Amino acid sequence: FVVCPALPVLLDMVRGPERLPAEEELQETLRGKLRVLQADSGEVTALFTELSVHLLSISPEDKLIFITFKTFEEIWKFSTYYAIGFLGHCLEGVLFDPKLWLQSVEEDVSLEVSLLEDTLNLIYKGILMQEARGSCLATEDYDADGPDELNLAPNERIIIVGLLVSCFDWFVGRKENTGEVGLVRTNLVKPEDTFNSEDVFLDGEDRVFVSLQEDTIMEETLDLLKKKHSPGHSYKLGMPHVLSLMHIQRVLAPDPTFSQRSEETPKPEIDHGSISPSPNLRLFVPHIVEGKNHAEDLMPLFNFLENQDFNPDYGLLYRLTPDELSSTIFSGHSDEDQLTSFLSVARETARKKHLFWSQTRLCFLLGKLCVGRSKFSQARVYFEEAMSVPREQFADFRLLASIYHNLASIYLLQKNPDSFFQITEKLAALLMGFSYCLEVVEEGTILQYILKKAILSNSKQAEARASFLLAKHYWARDEKHEVIPYIERLLVISCEDTPTCSISPSCGYLTLGRLFSELHLANLGASSFRRASLEPSTTLSNSLSCILEVIKNLGPQQEASVPCHVAPYLHQVLSLTELQEKQNVRHQALSLHLTVCLSETFSKHRMLEQAIQYMHELLETCPSSHSLPGSQVNSALIWLAWLLIDNGKPSGALDVLELVLAAMPEHCEVLNLCGVALCSMGDLRRAVENYQAAIDICQEYEDLPNWAVAQANLGLLCLKAGATSLAQSHLTEAVQIFSELDQGGHEENFITVLLEMGELHVKRGQVHCGKGCYEWALLLAISNFLGELRATSQLCGLYSLESPDQAQCIQYSLHRLQLLQRTGDRAKTAETVEALSHLYLSLGTHKAYQAALDYTKSSLGMFIDLGLREKEAYGWLQAGKIYHLLGQTELVDLYVQAAQDVVLSTGDTKSILSLLEAAGDIFFNSEQEREKAITFYRDRALPIATKTNSVHSRLRLCNKLTELMLNLKMYGEAVEYAQTALDISIALGDGLNERVAYHRLASVYHCLQQFELAEHFYLKTLALCPSPLQFGEETLYYVRVYQTLGDIIFYDVKDPFDAAGYYHMALAAALDLGNKTSQLQLCTRLATIYHNFLMDRELSLLFYQRARGLAAELNVKRINIAPDQHSPFYPLRKSTLFNFV
Known part of the structure; x- marks a missing residue:
C-alpha cells in the first residue's frame, strides 16, 4: 500500500477556447451542484471508484473535491485518466444539468480540473532518448555467435531493417554490400544518416486504431436521427446497430499475413505479403x-x-x-x-x-x-x-521469433536468468521491428519485460511501441480488459508536448470508449467518446461513431428524444458536415436531421430562441429543392412554425405555414397548426375554420391520429371562448377517437386531452368524472414518464383541494416523489417532500408527527444543498413546530433559533417578518408556553413591521397580541395593542377588522372593570353589524353581546332597568335564532329582575312561565330566580370571536 495524503481536485467553470474563468453566476451554479453531491455523494463516489480513487470530502464553497489512493496501481490509473483528459469530462457528467449541457454548446462552457501534478507524476519521468531508423556504421570487428547474428567489420554500413532502440541490446540490420540480414548489437554501431521521427514506432497501418466506413456510419446515424425527431410520432429508442471494429481487429488480431514496410524493408526474398495459408494443409x-x-x-x-x-x-x-x-x-x-x-x-x-x-x-x-x-x-x-544449424542468413523472422519465445519461456521456467535476458533481448529486437512476429507470442511476460525496460530507460518511443504490442497481443486473445491500460498509455504519450508516436488520438479514444462500454464502465466510456470527438484529428466518421456509441450506451429504457448531453456531439458533427468540401445529398440530409435534433433538444428545455436560431440557419443555407426531398424541407418548416408559436410569435409562424400550404394545400397537420397560430393571435373565427378544415380532411382520408388532435384543439378553443359545453363535446369526441387507435405513439397527446378533460369536469363540479379522467391518464402514462408525472400531479391537486382526501393525497404524493427522484430535479423533489410533511402533520397523530418530522428533515437537507435560504429557514421552523407538538420542548428553541439565524442571513425584511410571526404562531396556537409568542410578536416582529410600514402585518400582530394578553390576563398591556388594531382598521376602512377590534377593546376594558368604556365599545361593535342580519352566526353574536351588556349593567353597574333593556334585545335575537338554551337563560334573568328589582309581578310571572316551559322542553329540573350576587360574565373566548383576525 502507498501512503498518500489527501489530493485536492480544484474545479472551475471556464468559457471559450482560452478557457477563461466564467462569470460568478456559473461558479455559483457549480457550488450548488457540489452542495447536492456533498449531501448525497453516491453518484460521485461511484464515479471516483470507476476512476480508481477514493473520495474523502467535498468543499462546495472552495469548489474542491478531496481524494486519496490506497495502492500504487490506483495512482497510476488515475494519473493516466487525468493526463488523457477523462477527469473533467467524467465530472461534467455528474455536475452538469440539462441547461449547462446546452450552454456548453452555445457558449463553449466547460469544467476545468486542476491537480497538484507533482503528486501524480510518480511513474514516468526522465528525458527522451534518441531512437532511430535508417543506416549506421559498425565501430569494431564482431564475429557472430550463431546464424541469427551478423559478422561486422569496422566502418561496414548497416541498413536498419527493424528498429534501432537504444535501450535494447539488439536490432535487426542488413549489410549493404552483401544483403545479409541478422541481429546486430546496438553498442557496436554509430549513426550515419539516421533519421528521427515520431512516426517511427507506430507508422503505416499500425498508426490507425479504427477504420470506419463513412457511408455505413452516416446511414446508421441518419436512421437513428429520423427516429428521434419524426414530427407527429413518438418513436421508441431502438438499439443502434453495433459498429464493426473491422480495422482495429485487422491491426490487433493475429493475422498470418502482414504488409511489408516501404524503402527500409529487407530485400524481396524476405517477403511477407498478404497471402493466406492453404486451407487443406495436411x-x-x-x-x-x-x-x-x-x-x-x-x-x-x-x-x-x-x-x-x-x-x-x-x-x-x-x-x-x-x-x-x-x-x-x-x-x-x-x-x-x-x-x-x-x-x-x-x-x-x-x-x-x-x-x-x-x-x-x-x-x-x-x-x-x-x-x-x-x-x-x-x-x-x-x-x-x-x-x-549453419545457414547463410535467417530470413524467416516468424520462425526465429517463435524459437526465441519458446527458449525464453523455458529459461524462465528453469530459472536461468542470464540465458533468459540474452534471448529476450534478441526477441525484443524482432518484436520492436516487426509486429507480425507477435502471432507466435503466447503470453505477455516477454512483452511486459520489454515495456519495463523501456520505462526504466526513459525511452518514450520504445514505451509506445511496447504498449502497442501489448495492446495488440491481448486484443488478439480477446482479453479486452488487459488491452485498456496499454491503449491509455499510448494516448498519454501521444498527448505529451513532444510527440513520440503518431497514432490518431481520436481513433484511440474511440476504441478505448468501446472497450469501457463493453466492461460497463459508463463514465469512462462517455469521457472517451467526448475526448474522441474533441480531438483536432477527429473525422466525420469518428464523430458520428461517438454519437451512435453514446446513444447505444443509454440503453432501451431511455426516452426517445436526444438526451441533452448528446447536444455537444451533434453540434460538432454539424460543424464538420458544413466543412465538407464535396457535400452530397447524404451530407445535406445529415445536416438537416442534426439541426432539427439540436433544435428539438433546446426546445425541450425551453431554450426556444436558440432552437429557432438553428432552424433559421438551416433554412437560410438550405440547398436547392432538387437536392433534398420536399417532404423533409416541409417538415423542417412545420417544426419552425411550431417553435415560433411556442415562443409567442404566432404571426411569424403563420407566414411560415403559408409557404408550406402553397405546396401542400390539403395537409391536415399544417391546417391544424394554422389554427393554433390563429388562436394564439386571438382570431378565433379563422382558427375554427382551419380546425374544421383539418377535421374534414382527416375524415376524408381516415387519418384518425390527426383527426383526434384537431378535435382536441377545437375543444380547447371553445374552452378559451367560454363555451364549456361545446368544449366538452369536442374533447369527448377526441378522447373517443384516441381510444380507438390501434398503433402506439399517440399516448402523449391522449394523456394531455384526458388531463384537460379532467380539469374541465372538476371546474364544472363533476369531480367524480374529473377523477376518472385523471386516473385514466395515469394508467396510460405508466410507460410515458412525463405524462405519468403530470397525471400524478393533477391527482395530488384534486385530492388536496377539489375533493379533499388526505389518504389518497398522501399516496399520490408519494408516487409523485418517486417520479421526481428519477428526474433528478432536486428543487421539485424538495417541494414534494415538504408537502408530504404538511400532509402527515395534518393527520394529528403521534405516528403521523414522526413521519412529518422525517420528511421535514429530508426536505430541509435538500433546501440546504440547493442554497434556498428562505425555504431552509421554514424547514428549521417546521421541525421546531413538530418537536413542540411531540412535547420535546428542549429541541424547539434550538430549531426556532436556527430558523431565525438563516432568515436573518438573507437580509430580506419581508421574509424575516413573516418567519418571526410564524415562529410566534407555534406557541400562540398551542396550550403550552403561550407566553413565548409575545416575544416573537411584540419584541421582534412588530418593530420590523412598524419600521417597514407593513400595515397589514401590524394589524395582524396587534390582534394576536391582544387575544394572547387577554388569555394571559395581561389586561393593561392589551389595551395598547387593541387600540392600535382599532386605529389601523379604521385607517384601512376594513369594516370586519374594525368590528373585531372594537369587540376586543370592549373585552379588555371589561376585564379592567372600566364598565362604561366596555359598554361604549360593545355598542360600537353592534353598530357595525350588518342590518338586516344575514346569517345565523351574526344573530348568535347579537345574543351574546347583548347578554354580555345586560350582565355588565346588572351585576357591575347595578342598573336593573337598563340591564332589562339589553336582555330584551338579546331575547329578541335568541327568538329570531330559535336558540332555546339562550332563551331560557334570558327569560330567567328577566324574571329575576322583574320579580326582585323592578317589582313588576305581571312581567315577572310571564317570563317565569316562559322559562318553566323552556326548562320542561330542555329537561332542566329547577329554575332559580333569586338575586345572584356573583357575576357570571367571563370574556368571550377566541371561539366566540368568529376568528376575524
Whole structure:
C-alpha cells in the first residue's frame, strides 16, 4: 500500500477556447451542484471508484473535491485518466444539468480540473532518448555467435531493417554490400544518416486504431436521427446497430499475413505479403521401420520445409499447439509417439543431407511437441539446435521469433536468468521491428519485460511501441480488459508536448470508449467518446461513431428524444458536415436531421430562441429543392412554425405555414397548426375554420391520429371562448377517437386531452368524472414518464383541494416523489417532500408527527444543498413546530433559533417578518408556553413591521397580541395593542377588522372593570353589524353581546332597568335564532329582575312561565330566580370571536 495524503481536485467553470474563468453566476451554479453531491455523494463516489480513487470530502464553497489512493496501481490509473483528459469530462457528467449541457454548446462552457501534478507524476519521468531508423556504421570487428547474428567489420554500413532502440541490446540490420540480414548489437554501431521521427514506432497501418466506413456510419446515424425527431410520432429508442471494429481487429488480431514496410524493408526474398495459408494443409506420416531408408517417403516433407523465406503455411506450424499439430496438420500416425519418431527420423535425414532449413524447422517442431509433454530440457536441446544449424542468413523472422519465445519461456521456467535476458533481448529486437512476429507470442511476460525496460530507460518511443504490442497481443486473445491500460498509455504519450508516436488520438479514444462500454464502465466510456470527438484529428466518421456509441450506451429504457448531453456531439458533427468540401445529398440530409435534433433538444428545455436560431440557419443555407426531398424541407418548416408559436410569435409562424400550404394545400397537420397560430393571435373565427378544415380532411382520408388532435384543439378553443359545453363535446369526441387507435405513439397527446378533460369536469363540479379522467391518464402514462408525472400531479391537486382526501393525497404524493427522484430535479423533489410533511402533520397523530418530522428533515437537507435560504429557514421552523407538538420542548428553541439565524442571513425584511410571526404562531396556537409568542410578536416582529410600514402585518400582530394578553390576563398591556388594531382598521376602512377590534377593546376594558368604556365599545361593535342580519352566526353574536351588556349593567353597574333593556334585545335575537338554551337563560334573568328589582309581578310571572316551559322542553329540573350576587360574565373566548383576525 502507498501512503498518500489527501489530493485536492480544484474545479472551475471556464468559457471559450482560452478557457477563461466564467462569470460568478456559473461558479455559483457549480457550488450548488457540489452542495447536492456533498449531501448525497453516491453518484460521485461511484464515479471516483470507476476512476480508481477514493473520495474523502467535498468543499462546495472552495469548489474542491478531496481524494486519496490506497495502492500504487490506483495512482497510476488515475494519473493516466487525468493526463488523457477523462477527469473533467467524467465530472461534467455528474455536475452538469440539462441547461449547462446546452450552454456548453452555445457558449463553449466547460469544467476545468486542476491537480497538484507533482503528486501524480510518480511513474514516468526522465528525458527522451534518441531512437532511430535508417543506416549506421559498425565501430569494431564482431564475429557472430550463431546464424541469427551478423559478422561486422569496422566502418561496414548497416541498413536498419527493424528498429534501432537504444535501450535494447539488439536490432535487426542488413549489410549493404552483401544483403545479409541478422541481429546486430546496438553498442557496436554509430549513426550515419539516421533519421528521427515520431512516426517511427507506430507508422503505416499500425498508426490507425479504427477504420470506419463513412457511408455505413452516416446511414446508421441518419436512421437513428429520423427516429428521434419524426414530427407527429413518438418513436421508441431502438438499439443502434453495433459498429464493426473491422480495422482495429485487422491491426490487433493475429493475422498470418502482414504488409511489408516501404524503402527500409529487407530485400524481396524476405517477403511477407498478404497471402493466406492453404486451407487443406495436411502432411502424411508414413510408418517408420527401423533400419530402412525413408528418404523417398520424406521428400514431400523436405520439399515443404526447405525454404529460407516465410511461407504462409508455416504460420500454422508456428502458431498451433502440440495437440493441434498432431491432430490437424499431420495424418497417418496412431499417436504422438509415432509422430515424434517420424519427425526425429526426418531431422536426422535432413542433417545428413545438409537440408538446413528443413532441419531447423523439424527441430522446432520436435521442441514444441516436447513442450506439450512437459519435457522442457529435451525441448530446450531441440530449440538450441535449431538456433545452431549453419545457414547463410535467417530470413524467416516468424520462425526465429517463435524459437526465441519458446527458449525464453523455458529459461524462465528453469530459472536461468542470464540465458533468459540474452534471448529476450534478441526477441525484443524482432518484436520492436516487426509486429507480425507477435502471432507466435503466447503470453505477455516477454512483452511486459520489454515495456519495463523501456520505462526504466526513459525511452518514450520504445514505451509506445511496447504498449502497442501489448495492446495488440491481448486484443488478439480477446482479453479486452488487459488491452485498456496499454491503449491509455499510448494516448498519454501521444498527448505529451513532444510527440513520440503518431497514432490518431481520436481513433484511440474511440476504441478505448468501446472497450469501457463493453466492461460497463459508463463514465469512462462517455469521457472517451467526448475526448474522441474533441480531438483536432477527429473525422466525420469518428464523430458520428461517438454519437451512435453514446446513444447505444443509454440503453432501451431511455426516452426517445436526444438526451441533452448528446447536444455537444451533434453540434460538432454539424460543424464538420458544413466543412465538407464535396457535400452530397447524404451530407445535406445529415445536416438537416442534426439541426432539427439540436433544435428539438433546446426546445425541450425551453431554450426556444436558440432552437429557432438553428432552424433559421438551416433554412437560410438550405440547398436547392432538387437536392433534398420536399417532404423533409416541409417538415423542417412545420417544426419552425411550431417553435415560433411556442415562443409567442404566432404571426411569424403563420407566414411560415403559408409557404408550406402553397405546396401542400390539403395537409391536415399544417391546417391544424394554422389554427393554433390563429388562436394564439386571438382570431378565433379563422382558427375554427382551419380546425374544421383539418377535421374534414382527416375524415376524408381516415387519418384518425390527426383527426383526434384537431378535435382536441377545437375543444380547447371553445374552452378559451367560454363555451364549456361545446368544449366538452369536442374533447369527448377526441378522447373517443384516441381510444380507438390501434398503433402506439399517440399516448402523449391522449394523456394531455384526458388531463384537460379532467380539469374541465372538476371546474364544472363533476369531480367524480374529473377523477376518472385523471386516473385514466395515469394508467396510460405508466410507460410515458412525463405524462405519468403530470397525471400524478393533477391527482395530488384534486385530492388536496377539489375533493379533499388526505389518504389518497398522501399516496399520490408519494408516487409523485418517486417520479421526481428519477428526474433528478432536486428543487421539485424538495417541494414534494415538504408537502408530504404538511400532509402527515395534518393527520394529528403521534405516528403521523414522526413521519412529518422525517420528511421535514429530508426536505430541509435538500433546501440546504440547493442554497434556498428562505425555504431552509421554514424547514428549521417546521421541525421546531413538530418537536413542540411531540412535547420535546428542549429541541424547539434550538430549531426556532436556527430558523431565525438563516432568515436573518438573507437580509430580506419581508421574509424575516413573516418567519418571526410564524415562529410566534407555534406557541400562540398551542396550550403550552403561550407566553413565548409575545416575544416573537411584540419584541421582534412588530418593530420590523412598524419600521417597514407593513400595515397589514401590524394589524395582524396587534390582534394576536391582544387575544394572547387577554388569555394571559395581561389586561393593561392589551389595551395598547387593541387600540392600535382599532386605529389601523379604521385607517384601512376594513369594516370586519374594525368590528373585531372594537369587540376586543370592549373585552379588555371589561376585564379592567372600566364598565362604561366596555359598554361604549360593545355598542360600537353592534353598530357595525350588518342590518338586516344575514346569517345565523351574526344573530348568535347579537345574543351574546347583548347578554354580555345586560350582565355588565346588572351585576357591575347595578342598573336593573337598563340591564332589562339589553336582555330584551338579546331575547329578541335568541327568538329570531330559535336558540332555546339562550332563551331560557334570558327569560330567567328577566324574571329575576322583574320579580326582585323592578317589582313588576305581571312581567315577572310571564317570563317565569316562559322559562318553566323552556326548562320542561330542555329537561332542566329547577329554575332559580333569586338575586345572584356573583357575576357570571367571563370574556368571550377566541371561539366566540368568529376568528376575524
